[in-house]
Amino acid sequence: MKKGMKKIISLMLAAMMVVSMVVFSTVVYADVNPDFKMGVILVGDETEGYSAAHIEGIKKAAEELGLEDSQIIWKYKVPEDSTCYDSAVDLVGQGCSLIVSNSYGHQTYMVQAAQEYPDTTFVSMTGDFAAISGCSNFKNAFTKVYESRYVSGVVAGLKLKEITEDGTLTAETQPDSFDADGNVKIGYVGAFNYAEVVSGYTAFYLGIKSVMPNVVMEVKYTNSWFDIDKEAAAAEALVANGAVIIGQHADSTGAPAAVQKLQDAGTICYSIGYNIDMLETAPTAALTSSTNDWDVYYKYAIDTAMNGGDIDVDWAKGYDEGAVSITELGESCAEGTADYVADVEAKLKDGTLHVFDTATFTVGGEQVTSAPFDLSFMDYTADPPVAIYEGETVEAITDGYFAESEFRSAPYFALRIDGITEDAEAVE
Amino acid sequence: MSKESAKIKEPFVRIVKRDGATFRNKLAARAVAILLALVVDAVFIFSVTGLNPLAVYGVMFNGTFMTSVRFSWAMRDLVTLLCIGIALAPAFKMRFWNIGAEGQVLMGGLATALVMVKFGQSMSAPMLFLTMFLTSVIAGGIWGFVPAFFKAYWNTNETLFTLMMNYVATSIVACMTNIMRGKASSLGKLNMSNQAGWFPQFLGQRYNINILIVVILTFVMYFYLKYSKQGYEISVVGESENTARYAGINVKRVTIRTMILSGAICGLVGFLIVAGRDQTISTTSAGGNGFTAIIVAWLAKFNTFYMALISFLLIFLSRGASEIASAYSLNDFAASIIEGIILFFILGSEFFINYKMVFRGSKHKEVR
Numbered sequence: 001m002k003k004g005m006k007k008i009i010s011l012m013l014a015a016m017m018v019v020s021m022v023v024f025s026t027v028v029y030a031d032v033n034p035d036f037k038m039g040v041i042l043v044g045d046e047t048e049g050y051s052a053a054h055i056e057g058i059k060k061a062a063e064e065l066g067l068e069d070s071q072i073i074w075k076y077k078v079p080e081d082s083t084c085y086d087s088a089v090d091l092v093g094q095g096c097s098l099i100v101s102n103s104y105g106h107q108t109y110m111v112q113a114a115q116e117y118p119d120t121t122f123v124s125m126t127g128d129f130a131a132i133s134g135c136s137n138f139k140n141a142f143t144k145v146y147e148s149r150y151v152s153g154v155v156a157g158l159k160l161k162e163i164t165e166d167g168t169l170t171a172e173t174q175p176d177s178f179d180a181d182g183n184v185k186i187g188y189v190g191a192f193n194y195a196e197v198v199s200g201y202t203a204f205y206l207g208i209k210s211v212m213p214n215v216v217m218e219v220k221y222t223n224s225w226f227d228i229d230k231e232a233a234a235a236e237a238l239v240a241n242g243a244v245i246i247g248q249h250a251d252s253t254g255a256p257a258a259v260q261k262l263q264d265a266g267t268i269c270y271s272i273g274y275n276i277d278m279l280e281t282a283p284t285a286a287l288t289s290s291t292n293d294w295d296v297y298y299k300y301a302i303d304t305a306m307n308g309g310d311i312d313v314d315w316a317k318g319y320d321e322g323a324v325s326i327t328e329l330g331e332s333c334a335e336g337t338a339d340y341v342a343d344v345e346a347k348l349k350d351g352t353l354h355v356f357d358t359a360t361f362t363v364g365g366e367q368v369t370s371a372p373f374d375l376s377f378m379d380y381t382a383d384p385p386v387a388i389y390e391g392e393t394v395e396a397i398t399d400g401y402f403a404e405s406e407f408r409s410a411p412y413f414a415l416r417i418d419g420i421t422e423d424a425e426a427v428e
Numbered sequence: 429m430s431k432e433s434a435k436i437k438e439p440f441v442r443i444v445k446r447d448g449a450t451f452r453n454k455l456a457a458r459a460v461a462i463l464l465a466l467v468v469d470a471v472f473i474f475s476v477t478g479l480n481p482l483a484v485y486g487v488m489f490n491g492t493f494m495t496s497v498r499f500s501w502a503m504r505d506l507v508t509l510l511c512i513g514i515a516l517a518p519a520f521k522m523r524f525w526n527i528g529a530e531g532q533v534l535m536g537g538l539a540t541a542l543v544m545v546k547f548g549q550s551m552s553a554p555m556l557f558l559t560m561f562l563t564s565v566i567a568g569g570i571w572g573f574v575p576a577f578f579k580a581y582w583n584t585n586e587t588l589f590t591l592m593m594n595y596v597a598t599s600i601v602a603c604m605t606n607i608m609r610g611k612a613s614s615l616g617k618l619n620m621s622n623q624a625g626w627f628p629q630f631l632g633q634r635y636n637i638n639i640l641i642v643v644i645l646t647f648v649m650y651f652y653l654k655y656s657k658q659g660y661e662i663s664v665v666g667e668s669e670n671t672a673r674y675a676g677i678n679v680k681r682v683t684i685r686t687m688i689l690s691g692a693i694c695g696l697v698g699f700l701i702v703a704g705r706d707q708t709i710s711t712t713s714a715g716g717n718g719f720t721a722i723i724v725a726w727l728a729k730f731n732t733f734y735m736a737l738i739s740f741l742l743i744f745l746s747r748g749a750s751e752i753a754s755a756y757s758l759n760d761f762a763a764s765i766i767e768g769i770i771l772f773f774i775l776g777s778e779f780f781i782n783y784k785m786v787f788r789g790s791k792h793k794e795v796r
Contacts, residue, residue: 073754074754074757076753076754079712080614080616081706081708081710082705082706082708089497090495090497090498093494093495093497093498104614105614105616108616108620109617112617379619379620380609380612381545381608381610381612381615381616381618381619382545382548382549382619382621385610386621386622388620388621
């Protein structure tokens with residue numbers, strides 16, 4: 001019995017040795033084109049809208065440029081902590097010469113890796129201090145998504161104009177939707193109280209205003225980039241306050257779904273989404289969504305890096321390069337929307353229309369003539385706050401408009417303009 | 429009487445305590461367990477993903493060994509886990525179920541981070557490190573003291589108490605990081621401008637200091653438990669409180685003292701994580717190591733050197749699993765299943781080391 005046991009054990013041990021030898025000799029990585037490899041660090045995976053848009057953009061760009069699957073190494077669900085640095089260094093170790101991360105909070109870890117590996121190019125998407133970091137292989141990129149938010153605002157404005165003119169929406173049919181001065185109320189579900197969101201909702205508001213001058217907007221924050229329940233709750237609260245249009249800068253389908261439900265219950269309300277087409281979620285409530293077309297950037301960045309070129313330190317493009325757009329118009333859109341939108345898009349493209357034209361908005365009742373902006377990257381945790389990277393202070397108003405995304409790729413429009421009120425309390 | 433008992437139908441299988449399994453037996457049982465786990469994993473991998481299991485194991489191996497950097501990261505993660513295991517060992521040996529390591533680590537880390545932020549610009553480096561060290565140890569010690577005090581004087585359930593303390597600590601850290609980040613979207617690295625409170629580079633890496641400290645602690649704790657008077661008191665209290673009392677050991681005192689020690693070492697881990705590894709704090713700084721370390725301490729029977737081995741195995745598994753997920757674009761869950769199956773078999777092998785099964789009809793000597 002005991003002898004037999006020994007035999008079995010020794011047999012198994014022998015088997016294990018064989019297995020492990022086979023294992024060690026077949027270290028498998030698919031054939032690699034030694035010329036170029038790209039590493040991608042994503043805060044989420046394909047199940048999360050924001051990262052899914054990046055994945056789609058990179059895959060599309062790679063396909064167009066003829067990259068093999070094996071030339072791209074993916075790191076999913078990388079949190080905004082030192083895991084990001086580890087991932088970046090690991091990608092360098094695997095031979096990547098271009099490494100991209102997609103979340104804002106990744107950038108301090110990316111720049112750390114960039115300083116240690118000067119021969120590799122690191123891009124922190126949506127980051128904001130590449131130009132002042134003094135690290136030449138560290139880059140930032142962002143789309144001018146405020147342009148497509150403006151256009152989505154135009155779509156909403158046309159709808160508002162239609163329903164107020166044909167008598168569907170009047171002070172009699174839906175009295176809550178008008179303020180004391182007879183302005184129509186609209187709402188916006190924002191993620192955080194940052195310049196990125198402020199810039200977005202202001203563009204959206206100005207888009208609506210360009211068609212429908214008498215509107216006021218209420219903004220509710222969720223303090224989360226992705227929270228279906230909170231976004232739905234915010235949308236419901238805004239509609240309850242009388243908002244007829246609900247815009248959003250948060251990543252879930254919570255708001256459009258809530259608006260659709262309220263519309264089905266008889267309220268006049270419509271939704272403008274973000275990132276993805278919301279028509280499936282809200283067939284009659286969704287008008288359109290503003291989106292980023294990341295493939296434009298990725299195609300540029302991969303192509304440049306692959307051919308040994310230097311990527312722009314701050315890349316920010318909008319309609320001029322087709323980097324932003326709005327999704328398919330919903331069936332509820334006002335008649336003639338498509339033609340009107342095409343015209344606005346053309347003007348944005350050739351630069352004759354500026355989203356933040358100072359003639360179209362006021363702050364405290366006055367037209368803005370000066371908006372100094374400090375580009376420094378501050379450490380607010382230190383006491384007192386110190387500049388990690390010193391930047392100069394620039395005048396953002398040039399030629400009668402606020403030059404958004406021109407001094408750096410990340411948005412910095414943070415003026416609170418008249419007609420928009422932010423709720424002090426975030427949704428619970 | 430004897431006739432009666434002879435008539436009782438013998439069960440098909442009985443489980444009998446095995447005493448004194450030899451080292452070789454133990455080793456063999458574990459090797460067999462791992463081999464079986466690999467076979468089960470192979471079946472899983474092939475049936476679910478259709479990938480060649482051997483190739484997948486090769487990739488798993490790469491998770492730790494492909495580059496020297498990866499190996500050094502594995503060592504860095506290993507010492508974090510090991511150090512918490514070291515912290516838990518005295519408490520567990522005393523049969524005080526400290527499930528609160530996660531919270532004790534977080535409190536130590538938070539104390540370190542707060543000192544870094546508040547005094548990073550005003551204190552000299554040696555003073556700063558000393559303050560960071562002391563506050564972290566005190567913070568962790570307090571988090572260990574509270575449940576021990578309640579246990580000693582009111583006999584509260586320490587498992588629940590320490591577990592609850594984790595949630596309190598996590599919430600405090602969440603609250604403080606929200607305050608500390610101010611206008612920023614996430615906390616990021618602390619003191620980026622002057623790197624105050626960051627461990628200096630040692631042999632090329634900041635965390636090499638962590639490794640060094642934990643290696644020293646491994647020895648110190650081994651000797652503390654095995655050869656010191658206090659270590660002996662701990663084991664007597666663990667075996668039987670009544671015996672301890674009879675021998676004149678102040679059980680309350682030993683309980684509280686040991687838990688302060690356990691909490692303080694956890695607090696030290698927080699210090700090492702913040703100063704040596706992350707240079708920041710978040711609710712996930714401890715990363716579940718506080719719970720994994722329970723397995724480490726328990727499997728190793730509080731021998732700190734076995735703990736190092738088991739920590740290595742666990743780190744190897746988790747790094748390997750995430751490498752599999754990355755290399756084959758699988759999601760994390762598939763990798764976690766592979767890791768889970770192996771752990772399951774290893775834990776299962778403990779059963780066969782401590783007990784043996786006696787089948788009906790087989791000859792078995794029983795002491796009556």
